[in-house]
Amino acid sequence: MNFLDRLNIYFYHKDRNKKWPDNPPKILGWRDEESQLSRFRIIAKQHDFNHKTVLDLGCGYGDFKPFIDQHYDIAYYTGIDQHKAFIKEAKKRQLTASEFFDADFARDTLPKHDIVIASGSLNYHSSDSNYLVNMISKMYQAANDAVIFNLLNAKTFPEDTLLKSYHSEHVLAYCRTLSSDCYIEDQYSNDDFTVVLKKPKTHA
Numbered sequence: 001m002n003f004l005d006r007l008n009i010y011f012y013h014k015d016r017n018k019k020w021p022d023n024p025p026k027i028l029g030w031r032d033e034e035s036q037l038s039r040f041r042i043i044a045k046q047h048d049f050n051h052k053t054v055l056d057l058g059c060g061y062g063d064f065k066p067f068i069d070q071h072y073d074i075a076y077y078t079g080i081d082q083h084k085a086f087i088k089e090a091k092k093r094q095l096t097a098s099e100f101f102d103a104d105f106a107r108d109t110l111p112k113h114d115i116v117i118a119s120g121s122l123n124y125h126s127s128d129s130n131y132l133v134n135m136i137s138k139m140y141q142a143a144n145d146a147v148i149f150n151l152l153n154a155k156t157f158p159e160d161t162l163l164k165s166y167h168s169e170h171v172l173a174y175c176r177t178l179s180s181d182c183y184i185e186d187q188y189s190n191d192d193f194t195v196v197l198k199k200p201k202t203h204a
């Protein structure tokens with residue numbers, strides 16, 4: 001992301017913080033808490049997270065960590081977000097077996113993890129017209145087992161100057177160039193779909 005892209009996202013969240021100071025899901029950009037949780041539930045259903053390391057790109061306050069702990073015994077969680085205030089709050093929570101970094105995940109090299117997730121963080125416009133494709137490829141390289149991310153659905157979600165939506169069939173077609181084991185889940189929301197991209201299992 002370039003400086004202007006990052007600045008737009010920064011002011012979007014800063015504005016929402018002013019409007020809803022006591023409502024974390026709203027500050028993060030969600031319609032409400034249920035909107036955030038419905039995405040987490042779908043992500044959690046797509047893979048066995050037990051004993052896995054998880055990389056959460058655009059982690060916000062790190063809410064996925066306590067959520068996934070209710071369902072699985074994960075090995076370790078790493079959250080990355082470029083919004084310093086979110087990372088500061090996430091660190092304050094002192095969540096177990098976790099680490100948080102303030103960084104632009106599109107620019108930095110991603111550390112290898114078993115499962116890479118991105119919930120709500122690939123929905124912003126970027127001046128790089130190949131942003132999504134580059135990110136999918138980058139996430140795939142960083143994952144040992146699976147990549148799971150959601151996107152706004154172009155069929156139902158009208159884009160604005162900040163938020164971008166996508167056609168699931170186009171995204172899936174690209175994912176198929178990386179692995180035949182990929183599919184879309186879109187039954188949980190009108191505005192959104194989840195992409196699941198798994199690595200072929202290697203046999204010793």
Ligand SMILES: C[S@@+](CC[C@H](N)C(=O)[O-])C[C@H]1O[C@@H](n2cnc3c(N)ncnc32)[C@H](O)[C@@H]1O
Binds near residue numbers: 063119121
């Ligand atoms: C809609 S919020 C979702 C937060 C979190 N995934 C959740 O569901 O609670 C999207 C987050 O992605 C972050 N983000 C977007 N693009 C990013 C990038 N290139 N690098 C790091 N963080 C990014 C934003 O700062 C924002 O906190």
